[in-house]
Amino acid sequence: MEDLKDFGEPSEFWQYFYEITKIPRCSTHEDKIREYIREEAEKLGYQTEIDAIKNLVVRIPSSRDSGGNKIGVVLQSHMDMVCEKNENIHHDFSIDPLKLKTIEIDNEKWLTAEGTTLGADNGVGIAYQLAIMKKIHDGSLNFDDLDLDLFFTVDEERGLSGASQMDKNLISGKYLLNLDSEEDDRFTIGCAGGRVFRAEVNCEKKLISNPNLRAVKISISGLFGGHSGTDINKNRGNALKILTEIIWKLNSNFNILLNSLEGGNLTNAIPREAHAIFFIEQSQKNELETFLEDLIPKIKILYEGTDSNLNISIYLLKDFTDKTTFSKDFQNKLVDLFYLMPNGPISLHPTSVGLVHTSLNFAVVHTLENKIEFKVSTRSLTQYDKDTLFEKLKLLLKTSGLDINIEIITLYPSWPPIFDSKLTEISKQVYKNTFNEDVIIQAIHAGLECAFFSHYYPDMEMISLGPDVLGGHSPDERLNIRSVSKIWKFLLALLKNLA
Numbered sequence: 001m002e003d004l005k006d007f008g009e010p011s012e013f014w015q016y017f018y019e020i021t022k023i024p025r026c027s028t029h030e031d032k033i034r035e036y037i038r039e040e041a042e043k044l045g046y047q048t049e050i051d052a053i054k055n056l057v058v059r060i061p062s063s064r065d066s067g068g069n070k071i072g073v074v075l076q077s078h079m080d081m082v083c084e085k086n087e088n089i090h091h092d093f094s095i096d097p098l099k100l101k102t103i104e105i106d107n108e109k110w111l112t113a114e115g116t117t118l119g120a121d122n123g124v125g126i127a128y129q130l131a132i133m134k135k136i137h138d139g140s141l142n143f144d145d146l147d148l149d150l151f152f153t154v155d156e157e158r159g160l161s162g163a164s165q166m167d168k169n170l171i172s173g174k175y176l177l178n179l180d181s182e183e184d185d186r187f188t189i190g191c192a193g194g195r196v197f198r199a200e201v202n203c204e205k206k207l208i209s210n211p212n213l214r215a216v217k218i219s220i221s222g223l224f225g226g227h228s229g230t231d232i233n234k235n236r237g238n239a240l241k242i243l244t245e246i247i248w249k250l251n252s253n254f255n256i257l258l259n260s261l262e263g264g265n266l267t268n269a270i271p272r273e274a275h276a277i278f279f280i281e282q283s284q285k286n287e288l289e290t291f292l293e294d295l296i297p298k299i300k301i302l303y304e305g306t307d308s309n310l311n312i313s314i315y316l317l318k319d320f321t322d323k324t325t326f327s328k329d330f331q332n333k334l335v336d337l338f339y340l341m342p343n344g345p346i347s348l349h350p351t352s353v354g355l356v357h358t359s360l361n362f363a364v365v366h367t368l369e370n371k372i373e374f375k376v377s378t379r380s381l382t383q384y385d386k387d388t389l390f391e392k393l394k395l396l397l398k399t400s401g402l403d404i405n406i407e408i409i410t411l412y413p414s415w416p417p418i419f420d421s422k423l424t425e426i427s428k429q430v431y432k433n434t435f436n437e438d439v440i441i442q443a444i445h446a447g448l449e450c451a452f453f454s455h456y457y458p459d460m461e462m463i464s465l466g467p468d469v470l471g472g473h474s475p476d477e478r479l480n481i482r483s484v485s486k487i488w489k490f491l492l493a494l495l496k497n498l499a
C-alpha cells in the first residue's frame, strides 16, 4: 500500500478515509464509527448530539458572534457500509480492518479493498465531513457566514431507518448536501417514493374427480430481472406478467382447471421466474400445444434484444399428487385480475426526457393452502401520483369481485425534483466556473435518504453528490482517486458561494 499522502488534496481526507477503513461499521453496527467521529469532533471542541435512533450531528457554528445573514448548511453522509466479501477470503467485518490496495484501470488510479467491499459508500462522505471540520479548526478553511451541521446517519443500506426515524430537531438549515452519490459529473436532485403492498385473496380449493385430467406445468425462465426502480424502463420481461397473460388466453380458449401460480421473490426485483400448474383433459392436450406454438413466438418478439433468453416451457407432470383446483368462478376472477394488473413504467416525467415518473412492479405471487398471496411495488416522483396509482389499484382489486385483504408493507416519501431550485442553479454555476464544463442534473427512480429529509424539512433545498465509485455493494467496489480531489474542490467552492 503506497502512502495515502501521495493521493492528492486534501491529505486530511485520505488520513480520515484510511482510519475509517479500520473501524467496523456494517449496517446496524455503527457504534464504533459513531464513537470515533464523536471523539474527533469533541477533541477539536465541537458540540455533538445523538438522537434516539443513534444518528450523530457535529455542530460547527459560524465564527461571527452575532447578527448578519448566517446561513445553515447540513453536510450529510451515512455511517454504515455494505459488508460483502468474496467466498475465498477470510475476513471478519466485526473486527478486521479492510486491506487497501491501489489498482490502475484505463490509466486511472483507483483505491479498492482486497476481497471485500471498500466502504467508499459512504466512507468518502464521512472523510469529506471530517476533513472540512479539521481544516476549519486549524484555520486553513473559513466559512464565516455558515452554520454547519455535519450529519451522520445510521443504517442507510439496510432500510433507511436512520433517515426515516431521525429526530426532526437534530438538524436545521437552508441547504443540505448529501455526500452519497457516486458519479462526479452528475448531481441528483430528486428520487421516487414508494409503496409496497401485500394482498391476500381468500379461496377454497376442491379435489378433482375426473380421471381423464392431466396435470400440466408451464414455466417462464431465462429473464434478466433487475432493480424494480432503476431497471423498470428497460423493457425487461416480468415473469409473472408473461405467465398470467398466457394463462388468461388458455383460460379463455380451453377448459383448464388451475392448481397453482408461483413466481417472484423480492419486491424490489423484477421477477425472473414463474410457473403455473393446471389440469386439462387428455383429449385437449394436442390442441393446447398447437395453440401455444402459435402464441409463444408472438410474446418472445416483444422482448427481442432486451430479454432474448426468455424461455417458456410446457410439459406434463407424470406423478403430480396435489389433485386440487380453484372453483371455476374464482379462477376466472383471479386470472382476469392478474391479466389486467398494470406493470412497468406508468408515466414519464413531463419535462425531464426519459425519466420515469411513476411505475409498478408486479413482484410476487404464491399459492397457499386457502389463499393466494401477491405483492406489488409502486414508485413515483410525486406523492399525488403515488396515491392516485394506489387508488386505481384498490379499485381494480374491488371490481375483481374477489375477497381480498391488503396490507401496506413499505411506504416512503419521494424527493420531488426541482430542476430550477436556487441550490441547483448555484451548483451548476459553481461547477461550470470550477471545471469549465456542465454538470448533469438528474432525478432517479429509486429511494434515497434525501426523500425523508425533504419530507421532514420541505423548505430545505438539497442535492446529492460524490466522487466516482464503481462496483458499489460488491467486493469490486473501487474509488477513483483523482475524482476525490475534484469533488473536494467543488465542495469548497460551493460552500463559499452559499455564504
Ligand SMILES: [Zn+2]
Binding pocket: 078, 121, 122, 156, 180
Ligand atoms: Zn450509500
